[in-house]
Amino acid sequence: MRRSLLSCTSLARDGMIGLVTTALLPVRSAFAADGVLAQAVADQFGLNHQEVAVLATSLALVGFSAVAAILLMRTRVRATRNEERLRFEISDLQAQSDRLRALLFVEPQVLISWAAGDNRPQISGDISLVMSQEGSPQRILAFGTWLPPEPALQMDHAVDALRDKGEAFLLNLSTSAGRAIEAMGRAIGGQAIVRIRELGGLRRELAEANLRYKALQEETELLRDFAAAAPWPIWAKSLEGNLRYANAAYVRATEGKSVADALQRNLELLESEQRSELTKALNDNASYAARLPIVVSGERRIYDVQALKLGGGSAGIAIDASEAAALRAAIVRMVEAHRRTLDQLSSGVAVFDADRRLTFYNESYRRLWGLDQAFLDGNPDDSSILDRLRANRKLPEQPDFRAWKAKLHEAYRAVESETYTWFLPDGRAISVVTTPNLEGGVTYLFDNVTESLDLARQFDRLTRVQRETLDNLGEAVAVFGSNGRAELFNPPFAKMWKLPADALQGEPHIEAVEAMCRPLFDDPMTWRALRESITAIENRAQVALKLERKDGSVLNCMTVPLPDGKTLLAFQDITDTENVERALRERNEALEAADQMKVDFVHHVSYELRAPLTTIIGFAHFLSDPSTGPLTPKQAEYLDYVTKSTNALLALTNNILDLATIDAGAMKLELGPVNIAQAIEAAAEGIQDRLATDRIALKVDIEPNIGGFTGDERRVVQVLYNLLANAVGFSPHDATVTISARRTEHSVVFSVTDSGPGIPMEMRDKVFNWFESHSHGSRHRGAGLGLSLVRSFVELHGGRVRVDSTVGKGTTVTCDFPIDQTAHRNAAE
Incomplete structure (x- = not known):
């Protein structure tokens, strides 16, 4: 009604404005159109054009006021009449609205309406139908707060389709509180309206029946689809x-x-005999179950047949159990194979079931405990076996046997394996493992570990001995694993490389050890060789190196591959040995230089002596010549002494020169045929005067037809002369010196034997040295060069000299000359 009054007022105001505008327009138009009239008025009253226009507007307003007053009176009368009529109509509509509202909400329901283009709905009705009064009415739109998830989603979709497309819907739902409701949606007069009301009476029963029917229909369709898609044969019979x-x-x-x-x-899956058994079983009982062989597609397979007796007949299903039967048979075979395998084990095995009775044992178990087979085959319980073993003193001695046995039997309730070690009274050590079985019961494993424990103790003892040995070694030792990490080392290692005592405790890598040792020894090539030797996988070889460190010490280093893939690294301090060796080497070099100086000096002196000796000998011979004039007897005697002395001195000088030449490697033999008999005769002729003076007999023993050999005849004669001279010098008066010659397949052997005092054992290796004179028992003290020349000349021929002597009985010197000098020279070359 208020809106109607406002509308009327607005219309009146708009009418008045229109009338004013209409009244003013003629006046203004008259003045605007008739310029002569406006000019006449201006001239008459003495006004300008602006004043004339204001006058015209004033006249128009006066006329309008009169007209407006008349019109306003008419409008007020008309508005009063319309207001009375509208008041009557509004009261009538209000009464109709109350009657319709009373009829609409005569039963509990909720109305939700959305105007076109308005997202804010108007909600009216009893909201307690779906939710408590405490909540805001707008919460009714959150369908998930009072509907289960699936109906709430269904409701959301239906309302969206109603508002977007105007699609009507009718839903029978059940709230979360269990109340049955009906939700209906319609598009009316450009509005989307949803009505929610509770069902009651026949309508509720009909709705619930529809819901049950729909659920049963869905369940039936699901079961039918399942039965149709099932891979097992399913059937039903009347x-x-x-x-x-x-x-x-x-x-x-x-x-x-x-x-x-x-x-x-009416095709049948089962054979007639199987059908008869199934029918009989269903008549006697309500169900039938059996594993039957059935021929399917020409192949005989095993099926588990299940059948039920129903009110209108029977139903059955056949599940293929061929694979299960095959697996069962395989499991049986596997169990049997496991039993046979367990029978071959050296460990004792005993399996007890959930009732604690023995279900399996192997022969090792029976032998380990010495139990009677008949007793074990009777499936005794666990406690009986333990009692018998205790009676036979085959269990560890226990102060409380009941408590010990109860703790052992906790394995029947355990989930993890337990390990024990039993030390029996007979000295054996038995390792016991209790393992719970999945189906109940326990499996016992028994192993005799007496020998293993003994070996472990021996290994531990050997390890301690090895540790003590390594710790007390003078060498630095470290053992590196195949990963290059130091697993073992001794204190000398850290001491030798001046490392902290705990530097190698964390098993550092060889590279870390190298970094710690580099301050004393920084040779990349040596450390690389050590790294490769330690970390190599293939071609593992022993490496030996010598390290000269910055502190002046010298180390011998050696890597030794071990059988287990590890590598032993050892360092030995050889500084003292190296210093001694260096000193010996320097001394040897000094001795060699002195020896060379001696040889050079002897050679030089001998060479310088020959010239004056030759002159003296020459003048001595010249003086002894009668052509130079007669000599007195005394002069002749002195001249003879000079001649003999100079000849001896010349021979000594020649011998020294020969030895020096041989030692320098410059001596060359003048090879040719050597007549053995003539060589002996020439050598013997040189000592005839000494034989006569010392009353010594010379015995020559030569094989008949001995012939000759190839050699330097002059040197051979010199060898034999020196041997005879040496023998004569050591032989007593009225003794005999024997010289013999014999021929072998490859050599000619000369032997000179005397009956002198002999040569002691400690002097035999020295008689061939320069200036080494053995004067004991000799009447002539020589320079000690004779036997040295003998050995040198014989060895130049490729032969050898040996001395056989017995103290107090004499000495034999034997010289072997090879027959073929060509073969000797080829071999030497």
Whole structure:
């Protein structure tokens, strides 16, 4: 009604404005159109044009005021009449609205309306129908707060379709509180309206029946789809035994064309005897279960057949159990194989079931405990076996046997394995492992570990001995694993490399050890060789190196590959040895230089002596010549002494020169044929005067037809002369010196034997040295060069000299000359 009044007022105001505008327009138009009239008025009253226009507007307003007053009176009368009429209509509409509202909400319901283009709905009705009064009415739009998830989602979709497309809906739902409601949506007068009301009476029962029917229908369709898609044959029969239902798997199994064909021909899956047993079992009981062989597609397979007796007949299903049967048979075979395997084990095995009775044992178990086979085959319980073993003193001595046995039997309730070690009274050590079985019971494993424990103790003892040995070694030792980390080391290692005592405790890598040792020895090539030797996988070889460190010490380093893939690294301090060796080497070099100086000096002196000796000998011979004039007897005697002395001195000088030449490697033999007999004769002729003076007899023993050999005849004669001279010098008066010659396959052997005092054992290796004179028992003290020349000349010929002597009986010197000098020279070259 208020809106109607406002509308009327607005219309009146707009009418008045229109009338004013209409009244003013003629006046203004008259003045604007008739310029002569405006000019006349201006001239008459003495006004300008602006004043004339203001006058015209004033006249128009005066006329308008009169007209407006009349019109306003009319409008007020008309508005009063319209207001009375509208008041009557509004009161009538209000009464109709109250009657319709009373009729609409005569039963509990909720109305939700959305105007076109307005997202804010108007909600009216009893909201307690779906939710408590405490909540805001707007919360009713959150359907998930008072509906289960699936109906709430269904409601959301229906309301969205109503508002967007105007699609009506009718839903029978159940709230979270269990109340049955009806939700109806319609598009009316450009508005989307949803009505929610509770169902009651027949309508509620009908709605619930529809819901149950729909659920049963869905369940039935689901079961039908499952039965149709199931890979197992499923069927249903009437009371008369006729086939009423079969799935696709049944049709395939019975080789039918289709389900209809199978039903029409009443195809049977089971054989007649099997059907008879099934029918009899269903008549006696309500169900039947059996594992039967069935021929399907020409192949005989094993099926688990399950059948139920129903009110209108029976239903059955056949599940393929061929694989299960094969697996069961395989499991049986596997169990049997395991039993045979366990029988071959050296460990004793005993299996007890959930009732604690022995179900399996192997021969090792029986032998370990010495139990009677008949007793074990009787499936005794665990406690009986323990009691018998205790009676036979084959269990560890326990102060409380009951508590000990109860703790052992906790394995029947445990989930993890336990390990024990039993030390028996007979000295044996038995390792016991209790393992719970999945199906109940316990499996016992028994091993005699007496020998293993003894070996472990021996190993531990050897390890300690090894540790003590390594710790007390003078060498620095470290053992590196195949990963290059130091696993073992001794204190000398850290001491030798001046490392902290705990530097190698963390098993550092060889590279870290190298970094710690580099301050004393920084040779990249040496450390690289050590790293490769330690970390190499293939071609592992021993490496020996010598390290000269910055502190002046010298180390011998050696890596030794170990059988287990590890590498032993050892360092030995050889500084003292190296210093001694260096000193010996320097001394040897000094001795060699002195020896060379001696040889050079002797050679030089000998060479310088020959010239004056030759002159003296020459003048002595010249003086002894009668042509130089007669000599007195005394002069002749002195001249003879000079001649003999100079000849001896010349021979000594020649010998020294020969030795020096041989020692320098410059001596060359003048090879040619050597007549053995003539060589002996020439050598003997040189000592005839000494033989006569010392009353010594010379015995020559030469094989007949001995012939000769190839050699330097002059040197051979010199050798034999020196041997005879040496023998004569050591032989007593009236003794005999023997010289012999014999021929072998490859050599000629000369031997000179005397009956002198002999040579002691400690002097035999020295008689061939320069200036080494053995004067004991000799009447002539020589320079000690004779035997040295003998050995040198014989060895130049490729022969050898040996001395056989017995103290107090004499000495024999033997010289072997090879017959073929060509073969000797080729071999030397």
